[in-house]
Structure formats: structure tokens, C-alpha cells
Amino acid sequence: MIADICAQVLDRITPSESDEKALDELTVRIIAHIDRVADELNMDAHGLLVGSVARDTWIVGEKDVDIFITFPEEISRENLESIGLQIAKKVATDHEERYAEHPYIRALYGGYNVDIVPCFRVSDPSSIKSAVDRTPFHNKYLRTRIKGREGQVRLLKQFMKGVGVYGSELRTKGFSGYLCELLVLKYGSFLGVLESASDWKRGVIIDLEGHGTLRHEDPLIIIDPVDPSRNVAAAVSLDNFCMFIDASREFLKEPSINFFFPSPIESVTDDEIAKEIQARKTDLFAIVFQTPNVVEDILYPQLYKAVKSVEELLHRNDFRVFRSDVWSGAQSVILLEMEVAKLPNIKKHIGPPVESPVHSEKFKAKYTRSYIKEGRYVADVPREYTKAKDLLLSQLQTCGLGKNVSEAITKGYRVLKNKQIAQIEDLGFRIFLRKFFKR
């Protein structure tokens, strides 16, 4: 049964021989081109295929190819960046410039995104000069070891995609491809990984080389075989860690191809929004603003920070948030489901302990109708915001929102309440909203 499912999945995700051949030809050509241009510049730099394509662990639909240009360790960072870009731009006619720790080129070749990334060719992973310098060592470590288990890696990746925990980018905080490969290496097979994960407790340590040196506080700790101080799973959030454990157990109990290929989620209709709100009797607020023009790895940390900060603002003012989330398309949305969104006209203002005469005198001068409760002066004072919406309309910009989100909100934002949320017609948002309600 499980074997049948895995076979079906592999059938759908394993690249065809012709695809493999085409990609192989493409990467060989690009690398040769890099080497030629470097030669012309009289530069000891070489193209190197890394990542899942290099290890034949990529799956159908993955369009990302990583080709590095390795430079001698002695070159300056400035030269690495400028000459690296110079070579990459010559090689790739159709490209855009991107930035991570340093700039690189994303080139488009017949449906594939080829990232051409300059790095230092250091002698040892302990002496890397930039984060990407580790990648060639990952490649070297895995290339021979993963041989014969490519299909197992592909199954694990597709499983993680299906259950929504794949991808180490800051939006997802999930499992990277390299992490999947290490897990298969450790447990031998896709099923081996799932069986082990079923019993994981937070703080589990997987150390293939037995050389870890540091304490990590992350839920999952997988020591990098090429760097004893690094946790490859540092990006995995507690909830993704748990969702993978849960999915592993569920799949082993009741295997189904749906784990790999879940049915698409339909968008909610206006009617469904109204009905859901009516049934829950919570108040739903959507803070809507134009999405700032930055990459997701810049945007999402700011959105997550913003929603946390807005929740704190609401709680400081005695409102209660039931659940929250963020969504981003052309517009971005901070969604807040409230347990308490309306409060009385008065609130308690807790003053100093009665025993403190100086503070007491000041407090009593300011609040003429104070009383004593639990050893302190207390005054019932008018509440500034009795409605959560008023607070959001007035104080949102005092929240820690992150630079770009803050700028976007300064340009203008709306706060939609309950049925007004149907004014957001974006299908992506409507799918997100169904998932939000379905939880």
C-alpha cells in the first residue's frame, strides 16, 4: 500500500530522462561559458553546479538551478562581487540582479531560474568568508553519499511540500532541501525519516558526523556535517517541526497520496465569509495596505513582526485577540480575529502603594476620586479606546512594523471589519481566509 503510493508519487515527481538530459546540457554549457569568460579575464575562477540538480534530487516543478563561480580565497570581497557579477552578466543575457549576503544573478533559461552566485573557494568550511562558501562543501559531502537514495529524497521533499512545511525561506520557516537530504542520509529512506520523526521531541539532535560543538535552543537540531557549530534546521519553527511530526504519524497510520498532493483549497465566497462570522460571533478585522516592493525574505519577517506588535497594542489596551495571521499579494493583510473588541467606558488605573507618601500625593492630586484596593490607590478613569477598530485606526503607526511595512502603512491603510472584509476580492486572499476559518 505505502509502496504503491510512493511509486505513484515518484512517477509524478521524478524528472523525465529527456528533462534530465536537457538540464544537464544546459548546466554544462553555462559552466563552460563561465570558465571561458574567467579565462579571458585571466581570473582563476570556475563554474560549479551545486544544489539538488547537482545531486539529482530535484523534483518536477522545481525550477531553481544553482551554479556557483568559485574564486580564489585571496581575492577581495569587492573584486569577488564586481568580477563575479561581470562574469555572470556576460554568461546570462536574460537576467536580473539579486541580493543575499552579496549580489548574484538570476538568469532565465527556458523555464529554469539559474542563480549564478560568486563565492570564495576556501580550503576548509571552518574558514568560510561568506555564508554561500559552505555550499560547495555541502555538495561535496552529499554527492557520493546520497547516491542511490535520490528517489527517497524526492519523496520526502514532495511530502513536506504537500503538508506545507517545505522551504527554509523566512516566509515559511520550514525544512530546506539540504535538510531533507541529510535526513534521508541519517534514516536511510523516506519511511525511515517519517518513522523517526513520529517520535521526535523538541530538542532532538541529529549529528551525522558526531562533531557538534555548540548548544542550540531550536526545536530541531541537525548539526551540519561540514560545520560542527551550525544547526542546519535553525530556521525550522516549532509549529513546522510539530506539523511534520503530526503528518508523519498520520501518514504511517493511514497512508494516502493526498499527503503529497492535497486537493486544492477553494476560495471563500462573500456569503461564506458572512456565515462564518455569524457562526463564530468573534469580530474579524483586516488591516489592508499596499504591499511594499521588497522580496519575501525582507517582507515576511516585517509582517510577522507587525502582527505581533499589533497584538501587543491590542492587549495593552485590554482587548483580546483570539487568532491572527498575515497574508500578502498585491495588497498585504494583517488579519485579527478578536475575542474581545469592545470594552466599557471606564478602566482601572492602578496607582502607587499607599505606603509611598510622595507618589501617593501626586496620584491623589491627579485622580481626585481614587480608592484603595489591595494596598494601592486605584482610580476608575475614562478608557481612551473602547473599540478595537478606533485603536487600530489611531495607533497603528506607533507599533513596531518594520521599515518597509511601516512606510507602506504611512502611505495609507484601511481597517475592514467583519463583512467588509469581502471587499478584498483577491483569490489568494480568499483561499488564505478559508484556511484561516478551517483551522
Added chain:
Amino acid sequence: MIADICAQVLDRITPSESDEKALDELTVRIIAHIDRVADELNMDAHGLLVGSVARDTWIVGEKDVDIFITFPEEISRENLESIGLQIAKKVATDHEERYAEHPYIRALYGGYNVDIVPCFRVSDPSSIKSAVDRTPFHNKYLRTRIKGREGQVRLLKQFMKGVGVYGSELRTKGFSGYLCELLVLKYGSFLGVLESASDWKRGVIIDLEGHGTLRHEDPLIIIDPVDPSRNVAAAVSLDNFCMFIDASREFLKEPSINFFFPSPIESVTDDEIAKEIQARKTDLFAIVFQTPNVVEDILYPQLYKAVKSVEELLHRNDFRVFRSDVWSGAQSVILLEMEVAKLPNIKKHIGPPVESPVHSEKFKAKYTRSYIKEGRYVADVPREYTKAKDLLLSQLQTCGLGKNVSEAITKGYRVLKNKQIAQIEDLGFRIFLRKFFKR
């Protein structure tokens, strides 16, 4: 200024010479009667005047006279009680039987309540056999020492009455008369006490004899001069302790006779109730039931326990209480002012950590639409009580209410909301309600 006020107050509260003489004759007569009856019974028991009348520190309006019958230490508790009552009943024709640690007689003589209380005549306060045995020692300790300061004690008592902190009974949790006398002894005068109290911090220790032996956790600690292990101020609540500090400071800053004789508080009208509720926008609930037929020292601890327990019930169900209090007349009322009295239809049910497979499986079997949050399974489940009133109507009897209050509530209770509270027409309640609103 202060001297004028004190003189005016003393004028109003010092018993007249004729009152003193009449009371003196009365007590001498009763004591002689006790001694005669004891003699007839061939019992070595004697009448003894104790309390504020014995020390001439009583104030006009105080109607309580304490006369003890002291018995030899060797007598059994049963005999003390039976013979004590026998003597007292012979002496007092118009009386009722009362109970503290053991039974005593309250007799009515021309407007005075005379409590006739049997006790053991022990040789030393360290060997007392019942709590009242200490009283003769208090009397002996104070009689000579308080001489010449009776007026100061009277002022302090009236001041405490005026600011509402006088009386050690369980309803008030305030300062006893004996405590007032010790304070005047310590600080020399009424003003001396107030000046000292202005600087009190919780935990202040006053130990006239410098013989205290135990640690006490009370806000005010006044070691009994006749019992090194006892805190005379153990009954004083933190709020009364603080109210006395606050009133002392206020009086010294701006002396006024109003501290001793505050203007009477008017009862609130139906209109004022409606207006106050409208202005505050809180929800006000009154739980109303027939007052059980027990003395205040039994009733009030139960009412205080009940209101605390009801608050816990509300908080357990996610409602928020803003303020609460109790009142008791022919009917008793638990009054609750709510910050949040209405909640959504759903609530979060937090399940086990995902890593715990057995508990997880059970939880997921029960809650089919669970999700993962902060490492735990969570299910949004229907809320049983979305309105505080429904909860009170359904679950009040599950609260810890105390025996007599519980019985009274079992016989029937109403929950009045907001304007319905005007259905309680009792003037005492209406005065209480104005104080509640005024705070």
C-alpha cells in the same frame, strides 16, 4: 485648629457624668449580684468589669458592656459553661444566649447590652484555656497605664469609626478598641498615633513590651503586651491598614471634623442607577437571595468567600470582573461589575504537546478539526456560556459559597442585570450602591 476640632469631638463623644454614674451603679450592681449567686452555689467565681467601660475609654453611643465571671483554673470546661450560664441567667432576667468559643449571655439593661462571659482565672496569660481568658489580663495591663489618656483613646476610636476602619469583627476586619488603646499607649496621644501611622509600611511591628517571639505576615503587627506570641492587629486587613494611613495623612494635612463625623450618604434613585450604568458601559449583575439567619461573624466570611468564588467561576469562563462587593440586609447581594460579560461562540481548547503521541491521538480523535499552535494541538470549540448571566444562572451552586449562604441560594436566587437592579428598593442597599459607584 486641630485642638479645636478635637475639643469639639470630645464634647460629642465623652459620656456625661450622669451617664458614667448610672453605668457605674449598674455594673457594680450586676457584679455584686454575680458574686452573691456564686456564693449561694458555693462556687469560687467572681464578677469582673472589663473592656472600655472598665477603663473609661468608652464613647457615647457605644452600648456594649463586658462583665466576666472568673472561675478557678481547675474547673472543667463543661462546668464552666453550665455554671457560668446558670449564674448569668439568674443575674439577667431579660437576656439571650450567644456563642463565641463558648456560650455567654447578652443581657439588656436600660439601653445597654451587657455581655456576661464566663472565663478561667488563670495565673498567667501563657496558660490560658480559652481565648477570652486573656481579657482580664488586658484589663489589668491597661487600667493604670491608660489613665489620663482616656480622651485620646476616645478621639482615635471616633476617628476610626468616621473613616470606616473601626471594629475587629469579620465583617469589617478593622481595628479593635483594645488596639486603639495600645496605639495611644505607644504614641502618647491621638495625634501621635496619626503622625506615626502616616509613615507606616506594611509589616510595621509595634512591641510595647519588646517580647514578641513569632513572625507574623500581617500588614500591621502589634504584639500583645500580655502574650508575646499574639498579634493584636491580626484581623486588620491590608485595605483597612492602608485606609487608616491615608486618612491619617489627609487629616494632618487638612484637619476637619468630617473625618470623625462624615456626612451621611444618600441612597441612589432609580434614575441615578440607570445614568451611572449608561455612563460606565460596564454590565452590572446583582445576585440576590434571602439572608441566612446567622450572626454577622458567620455570615460575612461566607459572603466574602462566595464573591471570590463567583469571580473565579467567571474568570475560568473567560469573563472579566471589573469590581465586586457584597451587601446584606433582609436580602443579601453579591454585586459584580463586569468588564467583559459577553464572549464569542467559540473558544480555544488547548490540547497536549504534539510530541506526546498517546495524548495527541486521544485529543485528535475527540476534536477532529484541531490545528497546531506553539507546539500544541488546539481546537476551536463551541463556548458553553457566551453570556455571564447564563453562567451565573446555571453554575452558581457549584461555587464555594459557605454552608449558610449555599443553603440560602439553594432555596432560590435571582440575577438582576443593569437597570433591573433598581428592583432592590432597600435604602441600605441604595446607600451601599452609591458608595460602590462613588469609588
